[in-house]
Amino acid sequence: MENRVTRRNFLRSSGAGIVAAGLGASGAGARAAPAAEYRRGGMVYRRLGQTDLYVSLLSFGSHTDPADRRPGGPNRTVLSEEGQARRDRIILRAMDYGVNLLDVYETEGQWEPTARLLKGRRDKMLVSLAHEISARDIDNACRLFGHVDLYRFHTADIDSQALHNWDVLRKAREAGKIRAIGIATHIERTMTVALDELEGIDYLFFPYNFIHARADYSQFLPAAISRNVGLIAMKPLASGSIMKLDPRARAGMKPEFEDLQLWQRRNKPILPAAVAELTRSLDRMPDETLCMAAMRFVFSRPFLSTAITGMFHETLLEDNYKALTRYREMRPEEHAALSAASRLARLCGDAWLPPHYRWLEEEWRA
Amino acid sequence: MARLVTILVALLAVPAGFAQQQQQDEQFKKAGVCARCHVISVVEWGMSRHSHVATDCLACHGKSEGHVIDERNNVKPERIPHGAAVAALCAGCHSEGCPKTKQKTGCETCHHVHALVNPNQPPAVRNEALEKRTVQWERYTRQMAAGEQAMKARQWQAARAALLSALKESPGDRRANELLRACERRISGRVPGFDNAGGAFDDATGLPREVRVSGIGIPMVLASGGDVDLGSDRFANARPVHTVSVKPFYLGKYEVTQAEWTALMGSNPSLPKGDRLPVNQISWEDAQAFIKKLNEKVPGAGFRLPTEAEWEFAARAGAVAGASLSDVACFDQTGAAAGPQPVGSRKPNQLGIYDLQGNVWEWTSSLAKPYPFDASDGRESPDAAGLRILRGGGYADSADLLDPAMRHAERPNRAFRWNGLRLARSVPD
Numbered sequence: 001m002e003n004r005v006t007r008r009n010f011l012r013s014s015g016a017g018i019v020a021a022g023l024g025a026s027g028a029g030a031r032a033a034p035a036a037e038y039r040r041g042g043m044v045y046r047r048l049g050q051t052d053l054y055v056s057l058l059s060f061g062s063h064t065d066p067a068d069r070r071p072g073g074p075n076r077t078v079l080s081e082e083g084q085a086r087r088d089r090i091i092l093r094a095m096d097y098g099v100n101l102l103d104v105y106e107t108e109g110q111w112e113p114t115a116r117l118l119k120g121r122r123d124k125m126l127v128s129l130a131h132e133i134s135a136r137d138i139d140n141a142c143r144l145f146g147h148v149d150l151y152r153f154h155t156a157d158i159d160s161q162a163l164h165n166w167d168v169l170r171k172a173r174e175a176g177k178i179r180a181i182g183i184a185t186h187i188e189r190t191m192t193v194a195l196d197e198l199e200g201i202d203y204l205f206f207p208y209n210f211i212h213a214r215a216d217y218s219q220f221l222p223a224a225i226s227r228n229v230g231l232i233a234m235k236p237l238a239s240g241s242i243m244k245l246d247p248r249a250r251a252g253m254k255p256e257f258e259d260l261q262l263w264q265r266r267n268k269p270i271l272p273a274a275v276a277e278l279t280r281s282l283d284r285m286p287d288e289t290l291c292m293a294a295m296r297f298v299f300s301r302p303f304l305s306t307a308i309t310g311m312f313h314e315t316l317l318e319d320n321y322k323a324l325t326r327y328r329e330m331r332p333e334e335h336a337a338l339s340a341a342s343r344l345a346r347l348c349g350d351a352w353l354p355p356h357y358r359w360l361e362e363e364w365r366a
Numbered sequence: 367m368a369r370l371v372t373i374l375v376a377l378l379a380v381p382a383g384f385a386q387q388q389q390q391d392e393q394f395k396k397a398g399v400c401a402r403c404h405v406i407s408v409v410e411w412g413m414s415r416h417s418h419v420a421t422d423c424l425a426c427h428g429k430s431e432g433h434v435i436d437e438r439n440n441v442k443p444e445r446i447p448h449g450a451a452v453a454a455l456c457a458g459c460h461s462e463g464c465p466k467t468k469q470k471t472g473c474e475t476c477h478h479v480h481a482l483v484n485p486n487q488p489p490a491v492r493n494e495a496l497e498k499r500t501v502q503w504e505r506y507t508r509q510m511a512a513g514e515q516a517m518k519a520r521q522w523q524a525a526r527a528a529l530l531s532a533l534k535e536s537p538g539d540r541r542a543n544e545l546l547r548a549c550e551r552r553i554s555g556r557v558p559g560f561d562n563a564g565g566a567f568d569d570a571t572g573l574p575r576e577v578r579v580s581g582i583g584i585p586m587v588l589a590s591g592g593d594v595d596l597g598s599d600r601f602a603n604a605r606p607v608h609t610v611s612v613k614p615f616y617l618g619k620y621e622v623t624q625a626e627w628t629a630l631m632g633s634n635p636s637l638p639k640g641d642r643l644p645v646n647q648i649s650w651e652d653a654q655a656f657i658k659k660l661n662e663k664v665p666g667a668g669f670r671l672p673t674e675a676e677w678e679f680a681a682r683a684g685a686v687a688g689a690s691l692s693d694v695a696c697f698d699q700t701g702a703a704a705g706p707q708p709v710g711s712r713k714p715n716q717l718g719i720y721d722l723q724g725n726v727w728e729w730t731s732s733l734a735k736p737y738p739f740d741a742s743d744g745r746e747s748p749d750a751a752g753l754r755i756l757r758g759g760g761y762a763d764s765a766d767l768l769d770p771a772m773r774h775a776e777r778p779n780r781a782f783r784w785n786g787l788r789l790a791r792s793v794p795d
Binding site: 134135136139163164167168170171174175176177199 | 600601602603698753762763764766767772773774775776777780782783
């Protein structure tokens with residue numbers, strides 16, 4: 001603001017003006033585009049949209065094992081001591097495999113145990129949270145985790161409440177508390193609207209598996225790809241129900257294994273041809289289960305940054321990891337098995353899904 | 367042969383060059399700290415005989431410690447002798463007067479103030495235009511000094527006359543024009559569109575410190591302008607930190623209240639309702655509509671939203687040292703802030719502005735473009751498409767979002783319950 005004239009400038013002003021030689025801002029060459037994908041060990045890492053985050057293609061899901069859940073307050077559950085120890089052990093094992101994205105639900109009482117588990121390991125794991133959207137909750141998460149890597153909220157519609165939530169998330173990202181923000185939704189139209197209405201969206205969570213692959217024909221997928229929005233597949237095993245379609249499902253895969261066997265026995269008589277066809281297809285790939293083929297289908301989709309799945313048992317983690325390390329073109333016998341499983345699922349209507357996941361059939365069946 | 371002569375000349379020239387360099391180094395050592403800035407003066411002083419008799423800068427200008435430590439050159443040296451004062455200093459050694467002419471006055475006529483011109487070795491070429499300009503410069507500085515002194519003494523008419531004389535010597539001079547405008551404002555004592563609210567005036571600009579919008583009564587406070595460091599390394603979108611000059615402007619003492627909004631617009635979009643609560647749930651476009659109506663009602667007042675540089679200037683210049691944030695801002699300290707608070711519930715900042723941080727986010731006129739801030743790059747265009755910047759944090763936010771550097775960009779048609787506005791207007795010419 002100092003406009004005082006100096007003697008030198010005053011005298012100079014009588015002479016010829018100084019010609020400032022403007023140096024043209026020469027372009028320093030186009031910046032090299034960051035790699036979209038790299039591999040370390042057996043794990044593949046992909047860039048999450050336009051962010052600087054690279055996420056493992058296999059991510060650890062948020063849901064805890066229903067068999068170990070206990071009531072933990074209003075609308076909240078916690079894990080039993082034994083269940084928590086098992087979950088922690090599987091998470092550490094997943095980290096050894098190179099999994100670097102962990103989804104954590106506070107409604108299932110996991111923020112504090114996970115923060116304790118990640119103490120000293122925080123740089124090796126990206127934390128993804130989904131919770132109520134308020135400055136207090138975000139600050140609470142930051143207190144526990146230092147910062148939050150991914151934060152989202154679940155919404156059925158982009159209404160005024162969703163826009164308010166989005167405003168809070170954007171402010172937290174601008175303040176450096178969150179690195180990437182997004183939404184999860186079960187409704188295809190909501191995703192298309194979200195791309196237009198949610199300013200600066202980093203990623204979308206949406207249901208995707210070989211049966212519920214309507215996204216392949218959706219409007220939002222090309223729009224999201226062209227805007228370089230990260231895409232995260234949830235329900236790659238249709239909340240574990242794809243396992244129910246597998247006539248060879250192994251004991252110990254899920255706690256409700258006995259129920260599965262019961263379901264298979266009960267339904268076999270009415271679906272003999274479809275079950276036989278699936279069994280034949282699976283016989284042609286003896287080293288692979290239906291779930292592994294289902295995961296390989298999701299891993300093979302180039303537009304996905306990661307697939308997030310709940311893993312309640314170490315064998316499931318190992319199967320998913322094996323499916324990933326074989327990451328290459330899908331084989332014809334795998335396609336045949338998936339087609340047979342899809343037909344079997346169609347013949348069952350939506351009975352093969354738990355009642356609270358039947359929306360998958362209505363909204364996302366390809 | 368010619369080559370040999372050239373080499374010999376070059377070999378002889380090298381020691382001569384060394385000797386000259388050594389002599390200059392010696393001069394700079396003698397000149398001490400003054401040589402850091404006044405390089406030319408020191409070289410000139412070295413050329414004169416004064417350097418040999420140890421008559422240094424301090425002898426005429428004093429120790430000038432304040433001047434030495436002030437990098438922005440706002441503090442003058444202790445003494446800047448002119449006219450007879452120069453002759454008096456010369457007489458300290460030359461008590462008999464000029465060794466050549468025996469004159470005891472007007473030494474600078476031949477020798478200039480730093481004894482640049484040695485009468486025994488007159489300059490080869492006389493630059494008459496430069497000499498004329500030098501005389502003009504001295505008249506200009508005298509008038510400016512007289513003007514500034516008169517302003518300090520609050521003799522506005524005398525200051526005006528001196529500054530007009532200075533402008534005759536240097537037409538279009540920015541500093542002289544600014545001071546002249548300040549004098550004239552102070553003489554008239556009125557700002558169009560405003561009623562003077564407090565009676566106190568700002569000496570630098572000659573404007574009343576606090577005013578009220580005529581006929582409406584919205585109080586506004588003067589921010590006298592200056593340099594402000596915008597940005598912070600804490601936030602990715604506020605980098606790099608850079609200095610911007612802000613002109614004097616008026617800023618609303620409070621956020622626009624729901625009563626003020628309703629009186630002008632006829633409806634109130636806010637939640638919760640309350641006359642003294644800040645208007646909220648308004649978009650940038652709504653804020654522009656309000657300002658348009660206000661400008662229609664108060665012709666020539668030129669109300670607008672503050673630029674983000676102005677907003678940050680007011681927040682930084684007005685920061686109360688040592689005050690806790692909760693004294694001056696309404697925000698979500700304990701997770702208990704259920705909504706906005708009546709304007710002025712907390713303490714004002716040093717400029718006398720309330721709720722600049724907290725309560726509701728305040729729309730600015732600026733487009734969300736990356737720093738550095740440059741008002742001329744189209745970011746202040748009201749018709750340009752793009753996100754607009756909000757500042758200040760709101761009642762639902764935690765303390766870190768109330769940082770003066772925090773920038774939040776929002777679509778101009780989006781209205782949220784924590785977004786409001788504060789009026790600004792430029793200082794009239």
